[in-house]
Amino acid sequence: KKWMDLFPDESFPNDTPDDKKKTLLARDLLQQMLHIDPAKRINVDQALQHPYVHIWFDASEVNAPPPPKYDHSLDEKKMSLQEWKRSIYDEVKNYVPRR
DSSP: OOHHHHSOGGGSOOSSHHHHHHHHHHHHHHHHHTOSSTTTSOOHHHHHTSHHHHHHOOHHHHTSOOOOOOOTTTTTOOOOHHHHHHHHHHHHHTOOOOO
């Protein structure tokens, strides 16, 4: 099958003329990443340099400090549905974004 058949334009947002370019770049990246022959397949470093990735690249995200280690203790608690709802509500209510 052709890449246009596997990944038709309808699979991507195409609301603006710029979206058409993004669709072509996305399809190109997919084609390079999904190549059957591993010797011809794009590697991670090459993929990160692909123009499609640069559309979405944000240096502040890449160079940001790592998130704090996840605390699994809440997952291991035995709570009723009401307690879970309250816990989630409190978490959302008290959320403070990191800067």
